[in-house]
Amino acid sequence: MAKKVWWISSAIIAGLAVAGVVTVGVVTQERYSELEHAPAFALAEAPERELLPAQAEGEVDNTALAARLRKLADTPDLGTFGARVTDAVSGEVVFEQNPLKALRPASSTKVLTSAAAIYTLEPTKVLSTEVVAGETPGTVVIRAAGDVWLTPENITELAEQVGTAERVLIDTSLWSGPTYLDSWDEGNVDGGYVAPMEPAMIHQGRIGADSGDVPRSHTPALDVAAALAREVGATDTGFGSAPAEAQLLASTDSPPLIHRVREMMVHSDNVMAEAIGREVALARGESPDFAGATRATLAALQEHSFDTINTSLQDNSGLSPQNLITPALLDALLLDAAQGSDLAEVLRTLPVAAGSGTLIERYEDLAGRGWVRAKTGTLTDTSALAGVVTSRSGRVYTFALLSNDAPILSQREALDTFASAIREN
Missing domain, CATH: 3.40.710.10 (DD-peptidase/beta-lactamase superfamily)
Incomplete structure (x- = not known):
């Protein structure tokens, strides 16, 4: 390489x-x-x-x-x-x-x-989270891109591009395997050290904060869908697959890799480290x-x-x-x-x-x-x-x-x- x-x-x-x-x-x-x-x-x-x-x-x-x-x-x-x-x-x-x-x-x-x-x-690589049209009218699907650095501002940016929707789904198929390692302490999520590894999170899954060792969500990807749903007026959320040739409705980018x-290093954030590891894996065909x-x-x-x-x-x-x-x-x-x-x-x-x-x-x-x-x-x-x-x-x-x-x-x-x-x- x-x-x-x-x-x-x-x-x-x-x-x-x-x-x-x-x-x-x-x-x-x-x-x-x-x-x-x-x-x-x-x-x-x-x-x-x-x-x-x-x-x-x-x-x-x-x-x-x-x-x-x-x-x-x-x-x-x-x-x-x-x-x-x-x-x-x-x-x-x-x-x-x-x-x-x-x-x-x-x-x-x-x-x-x-x-x-x-x-x-x-060093300039960014992760682009996209929202595409779903298979049924009124449904939109968030195509998760591995961005665990999403912020409420990113969600607002997506919502402004989408407009309105009745249902918001999120496609987390980018990453595979278990979301939580067997050797991790079961209390690490509530303790604020990590969240289940899903390829879309707001503030690394933190609940009510944007930094620090505060409790993390057990459903970080669904939280992203729920956040977008609130802004576009949708009343239903869940997991779903993005259609292969779906119309692109919105996108937002992560900060650059550097x-x-x-x-990740300064704050020793575990979610960020696991996400970057998966980014390396995808780039290397793993x-x-x-x-x-x-x-x-x-x-x-x-x-x-x-x-x-x-x-x-x-x-x-x-x-x-x-x-x-x-x-x-x-x-x-x-x-x-x-x-x-x-x-x-x-x-x-x-x-x-x-x-x-x-x-x-x-x-x-x-x-x-x-x-x-x-x-x-x-x-x-x-x-x-x-x-x-x-x-x-x-x-x-x-x-x-x-x-x-x-x-x-x-x-x-x-x-x-x-x-x-x-x-x-």
Whole structure:
């Protein structure tokens, strides 16, 4: 499959006041004003690389850092611990412990999902949800396109094009297989972590909110049909098939893929991750279900020479405790990104310590504040942190830290301290 190049315009680069590869881009939130930021990305000299991390002058002796990290890793707070830390400038592995051990990754799984999407899909790709005429007069059918980013404004846009109707059906045949994974906790829908995976949702199936871990709908696709029905005056809704040669009445587009991937990573949204996984599956000729999406994800990485040994995925979000990933694979993906490959976009999607997303309430008093940029992961007795950080010496490091079989709060504190130690080098 041809490699997709993610072009980043010079205007965007100029606006990205990112910290080497670790601080936030253009910062408008008041909360960010207190953060200390590192220097911006440097443009690469080689034409095939868009961005490179800040380059430190001269050689760096990582011996002392390695010794400190070994000491920090020797704690029961980390339980079963796997890690790899790499100097992104030289490519030297500074520290590793159980790098090839298969560990529960939780939401750090989304690093793989985002990488597969970048390799497979165009950054400007949108999903077009259409409404077509049904087989009987007065009936319209929503042809679901995998857009779980629908908003009330999208529904209004469709309604204005449709006008009036008596019956609204929704065709969800784009995706196949079960809508809910057996290994997912039954309480995850009401807990606000995921919704049954159907190819049309408003705000990822959230009930009464557009963000956050609020209860999700058990019938997200029917909710879309009901929302349109209210606006067009229809009194009947349900599932149905769109006629093959049906008249197109209305359409609305999702945000572009690049936006959707960023939102998925910053907020660690599980519905978005599963939807993007199915999008990758369809593009690669796999079945748009859990099994097909995870196969497609790993295949995309293997095609780009990443070693997926000991890696097993049941989903694309990391909700399944049966997912297994190695620290070596996570770090390899981040190292490739930090060295200026197509995956550089992954770095821009990562939450910033004490600044954004799932790290906004962490690192309040640690050296990594504003400098660590990483994907988090949390499940029962499972914590993950995988990202990049620039040290005080100006060196950029990538890291992948997976902790299993220990209490979550102590895991998080130990992981944040570990990443901050890299910053202090």
